[in-house]
Every structure is written in structure tokens, then in C-alpha cells.
Amino acid sequence: MAKLQVAIDLLTTEDALALAAKVAPYVDIIELGTPLIKNMGSGVITAMKNAHPDKLVFADLKTADAGELEADIAFKAGADLVTVMGAAGNATIIGAVKAAKAHGKGVVVDTIGYPDRVKRAREVTDLGVDFVELHAGLDEQWTAGYSIQVLIDEAARAGVPVSVAGGVNLSNVTEVIKAGAQVAVAGAAIYGAEDPAAAAKALREAVDAV
């Protein structure tokens, strides 16, 4: 069964906890966005895990160096999954995987900005990561001509465990899952909705219907 991940790109622990309280019944993974962690520090990870011990807490660190050290900080704070940049060297990813094994947790590689996301996804899967995020970041989404279809096509040919992030919403989530993504990541479609709980519920139902 595919998973639904809410990406919380809000800026305070208070707002993140308030959103999570509304949408947690409908999601499998609660992602703390990079801006949120940069603004609030690792304490937001602890606060979220304490509030939702039954959910996977995903710390979107986007680590580019010192993989073992940064991952260790997040795992100690309560994260279940951390991200490392696909553009980082393999040594950084291997370091994060080492920390994950020590804590019984996992690593996700984020391919944001990488020229050939599928190629990198296949390479890093061999390094022991849990899955790879085929990701078009917020800046890329706001670039003229962007379409999530490129990520859907990549998911269909990846051949390794992937998530898709970059404008997932109710109109495309079915295609994302049908393409083979194990996790659909939705940020603005949930936190930007007038009724985030209703938005998360609708996405949950669409994911489960595939």
C-alpha cells in the first residue's frame, strides 16, 4: 500500500503541531520541511515525535556534507527518516546510512536539482537508502513550464523505491501512485488548503483507491 506524506513548510513549531493535529489521521509520514527545521532547530523534531509517536517523522535536512553527524542529530531528536542531497558525494550518503543503522532508522535521498534524477536514484539505492525522492523543489515548481508529469514519468521508469514531491495534489496523486511511487508527498496542497484535514482525507482516499 502506498504511503501519503504531508510536507509541513510552515515556519514555527506551534503552527506545525497545529497542522499535524488536523491531518495526522490521514497520513503515514509527517515531514518537517527544511525551512521549518532551519527556523526552529532540532527541537521541532522532538516536539512532533512526542505529539505523534505512531507516525513516521521525516526530517527534511537536505544534508550536503557531514552526513553521519547531521543524521545522528536528527535521529537523536526523534526523526525516523532524514534526507541527504543526491548531489552530495556518496561518502555523505554512506555516513547518514551508518547513523541510520545505529539508530534503527532510515535515509531518503533527495534528488532536487540533480540533472538525471533516475540515474542518481539507481546509484544511491545501492548505498542502503530506504527510498529516493524524485523532487522538483518549490523554486523549480515556480519556473515557467514546470509540470509534475516529468516526475511521474521518472517514477514509472525508476525501477527502485521512490517518492514523488513537487506539486502533488488531488488532480495528479492517482497518476503519481499508478506510476509506481511508494510515497506521495503533498505540501501546499494540504497546508495551503482552506480545510487541511479535508484535503488530507481526500488525498488519503485517492491514494488508497489505486
Ligand SMILES: O=C([C@H](O)CO)[C@H](O)[C@H](O)COP(=O)(O)O
Ligand atoms: O521539500 C520541499 C521543499 O524543498 C521545501 O521544503 C517541499 O516540502 C516539497 O516540495 C513538497 O511540497 P509541495 O511541492 O508544496 O507539495
